[in-house]
Amino acid sequence: MVKDSRIRSLRAAGLALTTLLIGGGLAVQPAAADTLDIVPAGPQVLEPAPESPTDQFIVGMKDATAQSADKAVRDVAGKAASPLGAVAETSRQNAAGGHVIKLDKSLSAAESALFVKTLRTDPAIAYAEPDDIMHATADATDPGFPDQWNLKGPASINAAGAWDYVQGENVVVAVVDSGITRHEDLDGNVLPGYDMISYAEDARDGDGRDPDPTDQGDWEPAGVCEVGSPAQNSSWHGTHVAGIVAAVTNNGQGITGVAPYSQILPVRAMSYCGGYTSDIADSIIWAAGGTVTGAPVNPNPARVINLSLGGIKPCSATYQNAINFARNAGAVVVVSAGNSNRPAADASPANCENVITVAASNASGGRAQYSNYGSAVDVTAPGGDMSQAAKNGILSTFNFGKTTSAGSAYAWMQGTSMAAPQVAGLAALLISAEGSSVTPAQVEQQLKASSRPLPAGCPAGCGAGLIDANKALSTYGGTAPVNRRKITDFDGDSRSDVLARDSSGRLWLYAGNGYRGWLASRQIGSGWNGMTAIEAPGDFDGDGNADVLARDSSGRLWLYPGNGSGGWLAARQIGSGWNVMTAIEAPGDFNGDYKTDVIARDSAGVLWLYPGNGSGGWLPARQIGQGWNVMTAIEGVGDFNGDGKADVVARNGSGALLLYPGNGSGGWLPAGQIGQGWNIMTAIESPGDFNGDGTVDLLGRASNGDLVLYGGNGSGGWIYATQVGSGWNIMTAIL
Secondary structure, three states: OOOHHHHHHHHHOHHHEEEEEEOOEEEEEEOOHHHOOOOOOOOOOOOOHHHOOEEEEEEEEOOOOOOOHHHHHHHHHHHHHHHHOOOEEEEEEOOOOOEEEEEEEEEOHHHHHHHHHHHHOOOOEEEEEEOOEEEEOOEEOOOOOOOOOOOOOOOOOOHHHHOOOOOOOOOEEEEEEOOEOOOOOOHHHEOOOEEOOOOHHHHOOOOOOEOOOEOOOOOEOOOOOOOOOOOEOOOOHHHHHHHHHHOOOOOOOOOOOOOOOOEEEEEEOOEOOEEEHHHHHHHHHHHOOOOOOOOOOOOOOOOEEEEOEEEEOOOOHHHHHHHHHHHHOOOEEEEEOOOOOOEHHHEEOOOOOOOEEEEEEOOOOOEOOOOOEOOOOOEEEEOOOOOOOHHHOEEEEEEOOOOOOOOEEEEEEEOHHHHHHHHHHHHHHHHHHHOOOOOHHHHHHHHHHOOEOOOOOOOOOOOOOEOOHHHHHHHHOOOOOOOOOOOOOOOOOOOOOEEEEEOOOOEEEEOEOOOOOEOOOEEEEOOHHHEEEEEEEEOOOOOOOOEEEEEEOOOOEEEEOEOOOOOEOOOEEEEOOHHHEEEEEEEEOOOOOOOOEEEEEEOOOOEEEEOEOOOOOEOOOEEEEOOHHHEEEEEEEEOOOOOOOOEEEEEEOOOOEEEEOEOOOOOEOOOEEEEOOHHHEEEEEEEEOOOOOOOOEEEEEEOOOOEEEEEEOOOOOEEEEEEEEOOHHHEEEEO
16 A cells, blocks of 8 residues: 555655546556555455345335325335334336335345345335445556556557547547545536435435435445445545546646546445445436426436446346436446456446446456456446556546545546446547437447457456457547548448558559458459558548559559548549659648648659649649658658648668658657667558557557567657568568
8 A cells, every 4th residue: 555655745746647548538657656555455355245235225116106105115014124123214207217215233145035035025115126235346556656557558448549530529428336526627517416315324414315426435444334344434435436437638737537628427326335226316316307206406417327236136127227227317327247257247326228338448458356257247347446557547636535535636446337438438529420310229239239359358257358449439430530540441441441552563452450450351452553652541532531642654643542441543544744752642631721731742852732622733832841752762651740730751872760740730740769770670550549549659660570560658759669571672662
């Protein structure tokens, strides 16, 4: 654990966080990582709910409108409770249609079963069930400062690319949880919520339900919640979950949420010892805009509701009624699968209908060892696994207090609780992109259709796979601004592809699979050995499809308009006299007018910008550089450094690779070296985002014919280099 003196020093250092803008998000750097002495926490395993005593039960009447229904329920409950030495003290109706009966003492599992069985024998009762106490599906450790591997990287949800489209604008996400604490990295995105905890003794705030959803802390002394239960510090679970969804971005501190422009609606339904099903059900209905007796109407109905909670029980009628209401009201209900390493079909509300049930993956891309699994799982998202290192958990907003609130902090946590809000955040991005008409069923289908297989597999069953925000938004989110990244999707499947010409003049399409490789190649042309230069500019004619530019031996420049399915329409000449150019490249939108441009170097080393007109031609060319004949390779890479402006990389005679950051108006900022030893490469090309993480990558062909992928880090460098092919020395052009 972090020692107290160290916590104080971290506070004084402003939480010891340095933030950098990377690919539209924030990467957290450990400014004081050497002061952290972290003991990883193991996964929390949910105890089966029947082993947890409860003093509340929910009873549904066949004639729910009868004025005498409330009294009838109390009478029946009183008779059933008496043989167990209990008294039915109060009865109230909850928003899901049932009557909540509170006894004067808690009943054991066996007593609860007998009580419910007795209630069900009454002919006036439609259903009776324990008002089970649910628990958060997460585990925590002390504040830490790693990068958010769950948002970007091989085992991530590939969030960075999705932010090219939207960032969750105009979408409300309800977090039904332990409430929320004030946090400087979250407050700007928080709406007024509600405290749905019914009884003052559970709420710790001096009263029952009220308009203040502040988390009062769920710390508990030993033995309070159950016999033998250990003492626990406050988890600040709701604050952590909310930060995963919508932590503020680009504010110079902390982290970024999956949907950083969405708004959080905090609804407090859990306290120490967990939360009652009846309160959670009322929270769902209120969040979706429904009527809850004694509470005001929610003025900001949620389009997404996150439930990072559960217990080992069948889906109750109370839960299902509340969920059905929310779904019919247009809200996507996202639920954690549970942390018991068993089928999710055993856990409620994960086993209810009309929910999106989320399993958890680890930093290696496999199912987290604690995560529930199986046929009830719809999709998977990173939940972390801190069994080896705390940094393998999910970083989000937290609080320094061990019991009551004590100031903003950050912490790693693990669990399906951390996986669910990433799906909720992606649902918010899709709704933001598609508008109010998109239905919960459509959002669920889109989440599943855009998911990818877990990199490390999931034999036990992880639903449709690992959610992929970049793929989801590139498929369903409309069109991203063209200056964000170079677009090389030739076959219309939303993945970057590679074209290559062999020594016989045949042109081949290597259709990218979105994960560093490609599907089976296919020939798409012949006779291309007559071309002295070939370039892939992205969408040059403004029809939404990737095109090809080619110069023939007489110096004529041709446009091959892509047809969006791996071929092209009839070619047309768009220039002549281009044989004076020793290099022709396409950086994307280089001058900031949202049209694709071309740059070219002439024999004197002068670099020219040909501003695209958006319809397959250009405006008057202008000189943008000189002395470029010292460069042995020039490549337009799109937005390589993550600032939203198109860039250029170039290799000089000594093999150094230089980045020329575009300034967004047809020039660049000072160049910087980003690599050396690149003179071993016989070709350098940018395929756009080839590995599907939302950032621009590079390909290099070595002299032995090996093709190497350099996975861009979104800030002008790369995070890895890996061989993706061999025998590519037979190719005379790669684009």
